[in-house]
Amino acid sequence: MLDDNRDFLVNEFVKITSLNGRYEQVECVNWPLASGEEKRGYFSLVFKALDNTTGKNVAIKVMDPSHLGDDYRINCFKREPKILTEIIGKKRCLQLVDEMRQHYIKVALPNGHQMDFPCDYFVTDWLDYNIDDYFLSKETFSSTIKLITFRHIVSSVEAIHSSNIFHRDLKPDNMRTDSQNIDDRFILVIDFGTAAQYDSGKLMPDYGYQVGHTMYSAPETFLGFAGERSIAKYTDVYALGCMLYELFNDSLYFTQCTSNANFGMALTALGFTLSAIPTIEEKIKCYNGAVGNYARMVEPPDFFGFNCTLPGCISGVVTPLYKSLVHFDYNKRLYNFDVLRTRIDKAIRALANEEYQKRSIEKRRIFKINAIRKAEEKQLRLNNYLNSAKRISC
């Protein structure tokens, strides 16, 4: 039944020759689905169209009719263009092309009459390229390119955070770029359906469910802090750490994270501790007091743990950076974009500096040789000791 509504609405929109006298060649990009496929985007149907005033493609977002009975989803949909209004004209930010409007479609009633049904929509820039290649085909790109890509991602997040907007659903799928050429492109964050402003009120005071895609969600969001404005910025930072890991490893961050049974155990323990506490303020206070007990249980997955392609010579810069982004305790995450960018730049410069690389590789080689020698010496001493002990006992 819900799918019928979607089908109807999509059919009505693609039939439009010119929406608002401006948008032509309308086609839906997330409906219908291929067999077994899951619909992308919680709240909306997304259409690609041509803006005849600029000659550029645009994205038209229409409220998904299957969520029309859900106040939270409706409010999220209505909030999205408002949030985008805050970043109009800002560099590295997705631009709103047209604010919230209504298009009326005719719906046939069972009694034979027709009624005009209002459909809310808004329009944003259309960005052609996703950034999947860097994550899913990592062997194709050099470490420098991947670090530059990461810096672009960081800059795009910084751009929205500078307007006090927190995305809360950062992931590679929610990043787009306008060019395939690394030198003249920007990576932009898209899909602000779950975003929130620091000073905006909550849509629902007690909304404690997961916000965003959980493969990149921070631990605290599993515990009902998803709606907390004061915590949201750290949640975005955590997602950045996950993406940094995935740029260089052959495993998704979350699969590695959850393979440590302590992760689930620590979350359960914290969840249990918080369950008896009535207010969110007290819960946060309690969480901050208790999280230290568990943080050591759930060290982040080893950055070099799964066929990591990061050159060893910059591991001293990147590994601590990664750990500071995905710290289990949000209070200990690095939330300083200047420092973050400086460290990435340092790593990029180091890769460009052949002398530095050579020195670093040599240093690591000597360190390794010494470590092996020490281990062997200790082993020999132990063997000698055990042999002598054996002789004495004989």
Add this chain to the structure above:
Amino acid sequence: MLNAQSLSETKEIESKQKDIDIVVDDESLFQISFELPSADTIKTIHCKPAHGISVSEISTQDPFNFRELFQKEFINLTKKHDKYKDSSSFILKLSGVATLSGNIDKAEELLSDSIKGNDNPALLHKLGDTFILQGLNEKALEVFNQADLQADIYSNLRLAYIYTKQNNLKKAFEHLDTAQRIDPTDFRPQLFLGLVHLKTGQCEKAIRNFRVAAATKKDSSSLHVNLAAAHWSLGHTDKTIKELKQAISINPLNENALVFYSDVMFNLDYNDKTIQPLEFFVKLNSSSKFAWERLARAYYFTGKYTKAKHALDNLISISDEPYTYNNLGVVYWQMREHKAALKCLFEAIEKSGDDSKQISIPLLNMAIILNEKRKYQECYNILKTYISNPKSAADDRILSKIEIQYFIALEGTDRHDIAAHELKLFLNRHYSDAEGRLLLLTCKIYSDAVIYKNMNDCYKFTEKLLTVIKECRDKIPENSIRFAYNNIAFNYLLDNKVNDAFVYINKNFKYVYTDAYCTATYGLYNIKKGNLQDGIKLYETAISLATTKDIKDKIRQRLNLELGKYALSSGNTKEAMRYFTKASGENNGYKYVTKEAIELFKSTQQISN
């Protein structure tokens, strides 16, 4: 002082022993673990190969329904398969998500296809892992053997894993050795080798391996437990504690580490140190039987009886076992709620059914309470059948304590001849447990000296007792040795062999002012030496140290008797009679002291007349 002293010393609290889980790593999907005996058992076997080797795979939990999340991600990534099917990175990510979402067949298919056109060893690793997860060890062996084993640590480790599971330790060692040779500083082979060394009883080597591993793997709680187990096997107490503290600080929810730590600290009598981490643990794991038991034990031995009772109540709500009722009975007993104590002990006996070993401890505790309450006939009734049953499976130590209680009950019901006869029979029995033999011999010398006044037999058996202490000192708890020395000293004092007594008082000197009985015996020594005031002061200290009124009364009774004797020897018959009257009038006192006091009173009366 046998009666009273045995009462306070022999209350038996039981904790079910938990084997120590030794695991390779917290974080991998594949965990090899085996069990070492509990901390108590290791202490006595000292680094012998582990018994009951078992290799288990610890499955991952899914409290937040991560599986559903992986299923969604699997669908999402599958859409991109056509575009990225030639990328090994993509295939590894997709197969990883497929495995965790339960589509393991799909993961296998993706990897098998990808391997055909790609020589990335990571694909081979992942395919081998997929076979292991499905229990297809032979297929996994085939896959991992395709790798370049002279350069591939991961494949060697996995081969070692499979061979360990198949109990082929020789082959496992070969691959671990190769892995170690490829990189001696890599923590993974070191951790695994440590495990195998520990399993085969080579604790020094295990420690070496674990230490190398710990240099790079700093966040593994299990690694520190492994190190602790190796140190404990070698008798390195301080290092064991240090490693266990580290393990608990990394992971306060590591039950294995916590239980091990509690048992070690209990052995060392540092129960107070275990309360805080145990309390934290049970708050979040209220269904942990092992933790509640240890918490109750820690409370009990630190005198927090009400808390111990609550802990045991919690334990009963999750595990309705006889020994829990026994422990609750003992706690009630400490709280002076004797009726409740007897009820719990009776429940423990009932629940034990025909298991004579299970019955033995609550039976012993019940016997002690009944004797303490002077219900000798009841005690005799409940023990008679048990003692006469030759099939009793109780530990020697417990059995000997039961026999002592039986002896006390026989004496209490004036069956002196039977008591003497039974004691001889008990001593003729073969004892595998040194402590049990020591306790019975102590009982024997005490009864010879105090009840039967047969000093020849007393000294004969004292020699035997000293031989047991000399030969088996390491196997006997310090409390029991103290008990034996104190009784020897006391007997010598009764026989006025003051210098001989001092030899044994000296051995127990560190307990004077801390233990009521040792302090009282030293008081008696002073009185015998003529240092009356010092003697009285020591006796008063002993009375204040005594934990129950009953014991206080008994020590006071002995003081009055000795003061009466002293007064009599000084020719002060009036004073002597006053003290004898006090000693004989002590309701809670020893029967034979009362009897002696009455006799001395009468003879003094005759002299004064």
